[in-house]
Amino acid sequence: MNIPVDWSVVGPSVIVAVGALxxxxxxxxxxxxxxxxxxxxxxxxxxxxxxELFRLHDEIVPFTFALTLIVLAGTLxxxxxxxxxNFENAMPPGEYHFLLLSAAAxxxxxxxxxxxxxxxxxxxxxxxxxxxxxxxxQGDSRAIRSAxxxxxxxxxxxxxxLMGISLLYGAAGTLDYAGLAAGLGDTELPDGVVAxxxxxxxxxLLFKLGAVPFHVWIPDTYLGAPVMVAGxxxxxxxxxxxxxVLTLLLVALPTAYDTWSPLLxxxxxxxxxxxxxxALRQTNAVAMLAWSSVAQAGFLIAPVAVVTRSGPDAxxxxxxxxxxxxxxxxxxxxxxLRLRGSTEYSxxxxxxxxxxxxxxxxxxxxxxxxxxxxxxIGLVTKYVVIxxxxxxxxxxxxxxxxxxxxxxxxxxxxxxxxxxxxxxxxDPYRSPSPxxxxxxxxxxxxxxxxxxxxxxxxPDLLLSNLP
Amino acid sequence: xxxxxxxxxFIVGLALLFLRKxxxxxxxxxxxxAAMAASLxxxxxxxxxxxxxxxxxxxxxxxxxxxxxxxxxxxxxxxFLLMTAFIALLCCVWLIAEDTAPALVGLVLIIxxxxxxxxxxxxxxxxxxxxxxxxxxxxxxxxWWGDPHDPxxxxxxxxxxxxxxxxxxxxxxxxxxxxxxRTGSLSxxxxxxxxxxxxxxxxxxxxxxxxxxxxxxxxxxxxxxxPTVGSVLLAAVFxxxxxxxxxxxxxxxxxxxxxxxxxxxxxxxVVGIVWSALACYAQDDLKRMIAYSSIGHMGFVxxxxxxxxxxxxxxxxxxxxxxxxxxxxxxxxxxxxxxxxGTASMRAIGRGLYAxxxxxxxxxxxxxxxxxxLPGLAGFWGELLSLRAxxxxxxxxxxxxxxxxxxxxxxxxxxxxxxxxxxxxxxxxEPVSHExxxxxxxxxxVVGGALALAIVVLxxxxxxxxxxxxVPATLNGQSGTTYxxxxxxxxx
Numbered sequence: 001m002n003i004p005v006d007w008s009v010v011g012p013s014v015i016v017a018v019g020a021l022x023x024x025x026x027x028x029x030x031x032x033x034x035x036x037x038x039x040x041x042x043x044x045x046x047x048x049x050x051x052e053l054f055r056l057h058d059e060i061v062p063f064t065f066a067l068t069l070i071v072l073a074g075t076l077x078x079x080x081x082x083x084x085x086n087f088e089n090a091m092p093p094g095e096y097h098f099l100l101l102s103a104a105a106x107x108x109x110x111x112x113x114x115x116x117x118x119x120x121x122x123x124x125x126x127x128x129x130x131x132x133x134x135x136x137x138q139g140d141s142r143a144i145r146s147a148x149x150x151x152x153x154x155x156x157x158x159x160x161x162l163m164g165i166s167l168l169y170g171a172a173g174t175l176d177y178a179g180l181a182a183g184l185g186d187t188e189l190p191d192g193v194v195a196x197x198x199x200x201x202x203x204x205l206l207f208k209l210g211a212v213p214f215h216v217w218i219p220d221t222y223l224g225a226p227v228m229v230a231g232x233x234x235x236x237x238x239x240x241x242x243x244x245v246l247t248l249l250l251v252a253l254p255t256a257y258d259t260w261s262p263l264l265x266x267x268x269x270x271x272x273x274x275x276x277x278x279a280l281r282q283t284n285a286v287a288m289l290a291w292s293s294v295a296q297a298g299f300l301i302a303p304v305a306v307v308t309r310s311g312p313d314a315x316x317x318x319x320x321x322x323x324x325x326x327x328x329x330x331x332x333x334x335x336x337l338r339l340r341g342s343t344e345y346s347x348x349x350x351x352x353x354x355x356x357x358x359x360x361x362x363x364x365x366x367x368x369x370x371x372x373x374x375x376x377i378g379l380v381t382k383y384v385v386i387x388x389x390x391x392x393x394x395x396x397x398x399x400x401x402x403x404x405x406x407x408x409x410x411x412x413x414x415x416x417x418x419x420x421x422x423x424x425x426x427d428p429y430r431s432p433s434p435x436x437x438x439x440x441x442x443x444x445x446x447x448x449x450x451x452x453x454x455x456x457x458x459p460d461l462l463l464s465n466l467p
Numbered sequence: 468x469x470x471x472x473x474x475x476x477f478i479v480g481l482a483l484l485f486l487r488k489x490x491x492x493x494x495x496x497x498x499x500x501a502a503m504a505a506s507l508x509x510x511x512x513x514x515x516x517x518x519x520x521x522x523x524x525x526x527x528x529x530x531x532x533x534x535x536x537x538x539x540x541x542x543x544x545x546x547f548l549l550m551t552a553f554i555a556l557l558c559c560v561w562l563i564a565e566d567t568a569p570a571l572v573g574l575v576l577i578i579x580x581x582x583x584x585x586x587x588x589x590x591x592x593x594x595x596x597x598x599x600x601x602x603x604x605x606x607x608x609x610x611w612w613g614d615p616h617d618p619x620x621x622x623x624x625x626x627x628x629x630x631x632x633x634x635x636x637x638x639x640x641x642x643x644x645x646x647x648x649r650t651g652s653l654s655x656x657x658x659x660x661x662x663x664x665x666x667x668x669x670x671x672x673x674x675x676x677x678x679x680x681x682x683x684x685x686x687x688x689x690x691x692x693x694p695t696v697g698s699v700l701l702a703a704v705f706x707x708x709x710x711x712x713x714x715x716x717x718x719x720x721x722x723x724x725x726x727x728x729x730x731x732x733x734x735x736x737v738v739g740i741v742w743s744a745l746a747c748y749a750q751d752d753l754k755r756m757i758a759y760s761s762i763g764h765m766g767f768v769x770x771x772x773x774x775x776x777x778x779x780x781x782x783x784x785x786x787x788x789x790x791x792x793x794x795x796x797x798x799x800x801x802x803x804x805x806x807x808x809g810t811a812s813m814r815a816i817g818r819g820l821y822a823x824x825x826x827x828x829x830x831x832x833x834x835x836x837x838x839x840x841l842p843g844l845a846g847f848w849g850e851l852l853s854l855r856a857x858x859x860x861x862x863x864x865x866x867x868x869x870x871x872x873x874x875x876x877x878x879x880x881x882x883x884x885x886x887x888x889x890x891x892x893x894x895x896x897e898p899v900s901h902e903x904x905x906x907x908x909x910x911x912x913v914v915g916g917a918l919a920l921a922i923v924v925l926x927x928x929x930x931x932x933x934x935x936x937x938v939p940a941t942l943n944g945q946s947g948t949t950y951x952x953x954x955x956x957x958x959x
Contacts, residue, residue, distance in 0.1 A: 313531075373600040380529060383592065386641060387532075391648045395664055398644065402637030409633050410626070413606065420607075463531045 008059040012049040012068055013108035013122075016075075019045020020101035027094020035086040035093045035437060039079055042097040046076045046104070060112075063312040066320070066467035067111040067243035074236040074323050075104040080444040081331035082228045084338050086437035090138040091226065099129040099136070100232065107236050111243030114251065116165045116175040119244060123161070123208070126240055127154040130233060134225040146224025153207060153217035161204025167197030177252035185255045195259045201248070202260055208241040211301060212271040215294045219278070222290035227337055230286060231330025234293040235323040242300050242319060246312055254308045264305035269400045272298025276407035285333055285343040285362075288411060289326070292369060295408060296322050302397060303388045310388035316467050318381045321455065325368035325378070328448035332358045332365070335441050339434075345415060350423025357442050359419050361449040366419075368452055370412040371405055377455040377462065384463070469522035469538055472509035473584055476502045476555070480576030483569050492567030499559035499572040503579065507552035510540065510583075517542040517935055520589070534592040534653050542935050543719070544586040546784055547711050550791045551586065553921070554703045555579030557914045558696040561799060564910065571612050574604040575696055582704045586711060591643045591653045594716075598636055598708065602629055605697070605705070612694040616809065621692040628689035628701075631675055631682070639672025639712075646721070657720050666724030669716050670732060676709030677765045679735035680742055690758035691811070695802025698754060702761050702798055703791035710768045710787045718775050726862045729773040733863055736769030737871045740878030747885040753801045753811040756889060757794060760838060763882060764790045764849070770871060771853040774861030781936040782856050786849030788932060789925060793846050796834040796918040803827060803911050807903035813889065819898025824906045828894045830915045837922050839886040840879060844926035850879060852933070 022045065023038040030037055050072050057065060078100065085091045106125030113119040131154060135147030169175055171193055172183030184194055207214040222230040249260060275295030282288040300322070303314040333343050335358050340347055352359030367375035371382040382405060390398050434442075455462050479502040483495050490498075515521035521540035528536040540548060558575050577600075584597030606629045613621030645665035647653050675682045690698050713732070717725050743762035750756035764786065771782035804827070805811045820828035837844040840851075857863075857872040907915065925931060 367603075372603060373596050376596055379596060379599060380532070380592075383532065383640065383644060386644050387648060390641065390644045395641070395645065398641040399638065399668075402641050403634060405637040405640075406630055406634040410630055413603070413626075413629065416603075417607075417610070459529045460527075460531075463529055 008056045009112045009114065010109065011056060012053045012072065013105040013112065015049040015052055016045055016072070016101050016108060017105040019049070020098045020105065023097035023101060024094055027092075027097075035083045036440075038094045038097045039083060042079050042101050043076060045101065046072050046079065049108070050076075062467040063316050064112055064243075064247065066316045067239065067246075068108050069466075070239050070316075070320055070323055071104060071107045071111065071236050071243075074239060074327060075100065075107075075232070077327045077331065077444055077448060078228055078232045078236065081231070081327070081334060081441045083437040084331075084334045084441040085226065085228070086435070090140065091136065092138075096133070096136060099133045103129040103133065103232070104236060107240035110240040111247065113244065113247070114177045116168065116177075116180075119248070120158070120162065120165065122240075123158060123244070126237060127158065127208075130154075130229075130237060133229045133232070134221055136229075137226055140224075142224045143226075146221045149217045149224075150221040153214070153221075157204045157207030157214070159204075160200050160207065164197050164200030164202070164204060167193060168201060171197055177248070180252040181254060184253065194256060198253055198256045198259050199263060202245060202263070205241055205245045205248070206267060206301075209238060209245070209297050209301070210294050211267050211297055212274045212294070215271070215274065215297075218294055219287055219290040222293075223284075223287055227286060227330055227334040227343075230290070231327055231334070234289065234330065235326045238293065238297065238300075239319055239323055242297075242304065242315065246304055246307060246315060249304065250307050250312060257308050261305050264301055265394055265397055268298045268301040268305055269397055270298070271295070271301060272401065272404040273407070276404050276411070279411045280407065282411070283345050285336075285345065285348060285415060288415060289329055289333070292408070292411070293326065295404065296326075296369065298404070299382075299385055299401065302401060303385045306388050306392040306394070309392050313467060314384045314388045317462060318385045320462060320466055321368060321377055321381045321452075324448055324451055325365045328361050328445055328452065329365040329369070331441060331445045331448065332362045335438060335445065338438065345418045346424075349418050349421050352420045354423050357446060361445045363416050363419055364449050364452050366412040366416050368456075370409045372409065375452065375456050377452060377459050380459045380463070468509055468513050469540065469587060470524060472506045472513065472552075473538070473580060473587060475509075476506050476576045476580035476583070480573045480580060483573035483576065487569040487573065490569050492565060492569055492572070493563055495569035495572040496559050496562035496564070496567050499576050500556055500563070502576060503552055503556035503559055506580075506583065507549065507556055510545075510548045510552055513540050514545055515540070521545070523589075525589075528590075528593070532592065532653070533647070533651070535590045536593060537590040537654065538584075538587040538593070539589050540587065541589075543715055543780075543784065544711070546788050546932050546935070547586045547707055548583055550788045551579060551582050551704050551707070554699060554791060554795050557795070557799075557917060558699055560910055561696060561699075561802075561914050568612065571608065571694070571696070574608050575700065577601075578604050578608070578700055579704065582708060585708055589655045591647065591655060591716075594655065595636070595640060595643060598639070599633075601705070601708075602632055602636075605629075605701070608697040608700075609689060609693045613692045613697065614694075617692065620688075624688035624692035628685045631685035635672040635675025635682070637672075638668045642666070642668030642672060655715065655720060660723045661721055663724050663727055666717065666721045666728050669721070670713065670725075670728050673709045673712035673717065674732075674735065677706060677713065677769065678709065678762065679732065679765070679769055680739040680762065681735075683739065683743075683762050686762060687755050687758045690761070690798075691752055691754040695799060695805070698758075698798040698802065699795045702758070703795040706761060706765055707787050707791060710765065710772070710783060713769065713772050714780065714783055718772050718780070722775065725775065729775060729862050730864070730867060732769050733773035733857075733868070733871050736766040736773065737874045737878070739763060739766035739769070740875050741881065744878050744881030744885060748881070748888065751812050751814055753804065753813055753816075753889065753893075754798070755811075756813075756885065757797045757801060760882065760885070761790065761794055763878060764794070764838075766878070767850050767853040767875065770875060771856045774856045774859060774863060774868065776856050776859050776861040777937055778852060778859060779856035779861055781933045782849060782852030784936070785925075785929060785932050786853055789845035789849040789922075792918055792921050792925070793834060793837045793844075796830070796915060796922070797838060799911070799914055799918070800827065800831045800834060803907070804831075807905055808901065809903070813892045816893060817899045817901055818892065818896030820894045822898035823900060823904040826907045826912065830907065830919065832890055832894050833919055833922075835886045835890055837926075839883045842926075843923075845922045845929075847926060848929040848933070854879075
């Protein structure tokens with residue numbers, strides 16, 4: 001078996017992996033334990049990988065380019081916003097950045113993978129450091145428990161995917177995506193085997209994506225993990241899983257459309273409904289976002305279910321906006337948690353008035369996720385994901401999506417109302433000069449918000465250029 | 468010019484939200500009134516004859532989706548635009564008082580500007596963006612400035628209002644997507660057929676907003692818990708988003724599909740007329756009663772639209788505008804009463820207002836008889852033309868249409884009955900004085916006078932609106948022409 005190594009495929013992830021090692025070494029030789037120390041080389045590696053990605057632009061398929069860009073940019077936001085953990089003794093910055101960038105390298109490789117072995121390796125490269133990140137905070141038993149949950153979910157999902165992959169290999173005789181597409185088109189193959197293989201392979205990836213019924217680990221893991229790690233899992237990790245599913249279906253399994261499309265349509269409908277119903281009951285912002293990320297996965301899966309008919313543009317565009325809005329929200333919550341020690345709604349009352357640099361971005365992020373003006377981009381991307389579903393004549397799913405927009409607004413608005421409400425007491429947390437590390441995190445929040453505002457004013461910026 | 472007419476209220480509204488601590492309530496409301504007055508004048512000037520699109524702007528917006536920044540004034544939207552700007556102007560005048568929150572004025576401006584944007588949009592996605600933009604500000608208006616005696620109830624009412632309308636508008640979005648994917652165009656002037664499902668979804672979306680029975684359950688609570696200006700905007704402007712949508716995106720945009728939906732619209736409308744009249748008769752809370760009466764009036768409009776005749780179109784537009792003015796006045800006056808007595812319960816307010824607060828009582832009785840359809844006032848023509856449209860049958864079956872006509876006439880009688888009951892309970896009888904007895908203040912008199920004048924003018928000269936649509940020709944014998952696309956530049 002000869003797998004060619006193509007720089008245009010692995011280039012960005014190799015650079016990110018090198019960045020991971022540099023971050024670890026910097027921390028080993030200059031052990032001052034500040035977040036900027038190992039964060040700077042990490043950021044530099046991500047930026048360099050980005051440049052390399054743009055240089056390779058013409059050699060990469062447009063949607064893979066877009067997905068890789070989302071992964072790199074998302075990780076960069078996570079790195080910058082993670083400065084908020086400076087002076088937190090239980091969190092070691094060197095290890096943190098090493099694990100984060102390793103996971104990012106895995107994520108970038110996962111969306112670029114064009115054969116099943118690369119996919120599995122990338123999946124592991126993303127999963128194992130992520131598990132360690134969840135449990136990284138020293139002496140935190142909740143974090144360890146969450147890491148265990150996450151570990152078990154990961155192992156199970158990888159095992160299922162491997163099972164499916166081995167069946168696929170047996171059926172088609174190759175691990176290469178292009179070869180699979182040709183091999184599975186062979187009508188001699190028994191339908192049942194192919195169907196089982198396809199379903200198992202996808203189910204493993206859906207597990208990672210947090211689709212119902214494999215979503216139970218998500219709230220538990222997000223609540224136990226450091227907030228920015230939860231942000232990473234809900235954005236970059238989800239983007240990688242979705243990108244992998246998308247690529248696999250589009251490139252390797254187009255002939256099995258009749259097997260996976262109905263399955264994914266159903267999963268999308270159930271996922272968004274269950275996620276939204278779960279989110280309705282939450283009074284903690286992180287828990288709400290965890291459930292909302294389940295619901296959003298449903299919105300992402302819906303256009304993927306018809307991806308061979310309408311192309312990858314719709315899910316990729318929705319993903320880009322979702323990742324940006326979600327990261328803004330998690331970064332703002334990380335700052336809030338640092339300053340106030342809690343992300344309960346009652347603790348956040350009036351935040352948009354007492355601390356506009358974190359409160360207003362949270363409002364904007366919630367409006368984007370809900371798909372409501374003035375966050376026009378959220379509404380436009382809702383339109384974008386509903387369109388392929390309607391064009392494929394699945395109006396019932398479009399109606400389910402419509403009802404879920406309403407459900408989603410119910411809890412996003414509850415949070416928004418708390419944020420802009422009159423504060424209960426004079427804000428005791430405002431410090432006249434917050435440390436530089438917190439200001440850096442706030443800057444990341446504000447830049448992300450500026451992006452959301454710019455996209456709302458000019459949606460063409462995203463829709464014409466990506467992918 | 469049309470851009471300025473839309474942007475001025477938006478910008479002033481946003482500025483007031485940001486500067487809410489720097490300006491007094493009186494200044495804020497005066498500024499808001501000035502902005503809406505400017506908008507009203509600009510919209511009046513932008514009119515360019517009924518066969519043209521006044522002040523059209525058509526810029527590229529979201530290229531890959533084919534969505535455009537396309538706005539302009541059509542023969543259907545013009546009356547709606549003027550009425551909305553006029554009502555919003557009066558809301559701001561109403562708020563010229565010391566205890567007004569500047570942020571409330573800001574939200575009122577943003578809500579009104581969004582509604583203006585809906586009426587002016589000629590692109591479906593832009594229409595939808597404006598349609599949604601008004602919702603969250605309205606939630607805050609109801610949930611924060613609503614009934615001060617019931618903080619929990621007003622929040623529940625606001626949330627129910629929002630979730631109902633959002634469900635409706637999400638279905639509307641699916642309908643719009645369906646239209647765009649079938650015809651390849653997001654323009655409001657569609658030339659091809661879309662599909663029946665699209666028409667059903669769009670009609671359902673607007674049916675929640677209008678509202679049509681049985682999707683009306685959000686309305687009584689929202690209207691009665693909202694602050695005065697909120698109730699006025701809900702009744703006069705928000706419900707019109709529904710009727711305008713049914714006219715423009717239903718009957719005019721998808722005429723071939725709407726034919727199949729029309730009988731259901733007519734049925735829901737007529738059931739609403741009778742049902743709401745019976746409900747009104749049982750109400751003690753004045754604001755709830757007016758809220759239920761709105762469902763009846765919207766029933767007449769729905770009946771008119773469903774015939775798809777020229778006269779039906781004129782009746783629908785006239786009925787919408789007249790309802791906006793009359794019910795606006797009723798809600799302003801019941802707001803006055805609620806301010807004075809702390810409640811809108813008719814029993815608690817007590818009898819004999821003619822003696823206790825003569826001008827307020829006269830204004831209320833004037834509004835009530837306008838609402839029940841006294842000839843010579845605006846309310847009359849909307850109902851009469853609507854009944855005439857049902858008589859013309861249009862696209863409905865004749866027995867069906869005439870049954871609807873009979874029920875609607877019954878509704879007219881019931882409407883008269885409950886308004887007379889309200890007049891008897893409030894205005895007439897032995898006066899029992901109350902510490903809250905104060906007659907109209909200047910701002911109340913100005914608002915009431917302006918609306919009363921508009922109601923009389925439209926009542927005496929209905930041709931101002933009806934003349935826009937070839938109805939006189941229809942009335943002179945060429946009966947029952949089905950809508951044929953001759954109004955405005957629909958054939959583009």
